[in-house]
Amino acid sequence: MAEGLPPGFEAQIAAYLDYLRAQRRASAHTLSNYRRDLNRLVELAGGRGPETVTTAQIRGFAGRLHAGGLAPRSVARALSAWRGFFRWRVRQHGAALNPVEGIRPPKAARPLPKSLGPDAVGALLDAPVENDLDVRDRAMFELLYSSGLRLAELLALDLDARLDLAAGEATVTGKRGKTRIVPIGRAALEALAAWLPLRATLVAADEPALFVTRTGTRLSQGAVRSRLDRWVLRHGGGTHVHPHMLRHSFASHVLQSSGDLRAVQEMLGHASIQSTQVYTHLDFQHLAKVYDQAHPRAKKRS
CATH class of the missing domain: 1.10.150.130 (Tyrosine recombinase, N-terminal domain)
Known part of the structure; x- marks a missing residue:
């Protein structure tokens, strides 16, 4: 002893x-x-x-x-x-040994990301606008959901060659400076088309930001969260929605429809497939392979 x-x-x-x-x-x-x-x-x-x-x-x-x-x-x-x-x-x-050193506990299960169903997203984004800032907000929220963007990626977008509305795609810079091309669905393109003429009346001189405040400068993350809270309070039926939930909803809905984990990984900009696998708890419907077929707000109108 x-x-x-x-x-x-x-x-x-x-x-x-x-x-x-x-x-x-x-x-x-x-x-x-x-x-x-x-x-x-x-x-x-x-x-x-x-x-x-x-x-x-x-x-x-x-x-x-x-x-x-x-x-x-x-x-x-x-x-x-x-x-x-x-x-x-x-x-x-002065005991000789600590037998617990180096022993790792079992891994806790990763919490599943919270997302909205397609109908809930549709009801939220199809809500009527009341003023110019609502038009901007709808364009932001549509783009978050349409392209699975992180909030920082959305706010870094400029009105330049990296945003190709004719081609329906944007080049964004994600974590660790990694760039990727993301598709922009039909509903988001329509919302952007409604926002751009209004942006031209607000934007400050030499401000390249796609989304600007009422005084014409680039929006902050806090401002977007606040505007989404306001939007959900008016149109969301009491469910708390944060910007990243729209990204989660994008991933879940495309994966549900397509089952194409690698494609979703690329669109989300995940460095590891393990980060994307958190969405595989869903029952895949295996309806399509590509974004235009899978994303509920990218489908062409007949």
Whole structure:
């Protein structure tokens, strides 16, 4: 036994909790959590002392907690408590080993992105406009959804050769300076056609931004979020919608219709296919392969 350590697992845990309380000024809530997780360790050790616990056993204990239904975050918290206990034994009392070092908790499931259904998006974007700024806002929201843009990508768009409305596409710069060409659907092109004459009456001299404020300067991200909140309050039926949700909706709807994960990855500008795979929880309808066939607001009118 390391010098100064009381005999027995429970006694050492009590001494460690006293150390946290007196030296680290841990709160009662923290101490309660640590006590629960350390008691789990005592039960899993099955009568063995802490000096006998190995890294392989700790890994097995964590696996048993996870298999028993404990959430990944709770397993991670237990491992953190165990790591702190064994670190205390090593640093404060000269114990030879911290068997928890280097053990990673199970990965928590990635939360699925929230998106709107096609009908909900249609109802939102087809809502009537009341003034010039509404015309601008509709064009922004249509473009976010039509092309799966990030908000920063939308606001970086200029009225220049990178925005080719005749071809129905735009070149955008995404994360890490990576450029990609995105399609612009029919509804977004119509909304832009309505906005551009109004932009010409507002834009400040030498301002290249596609979307500008009432004073003619480039919009900020906060302004777009605020305008979308206002739009949803008027037309969205109480559902909270943020700009990235329109991007998620774009990805979900195109993937639902086409099942073409690689195409969606390219349109979203994801560096890794794993980032796009989060959308594969959907039931694919396998209706089409390309954007013009898949995107609900890109289809040609008959």
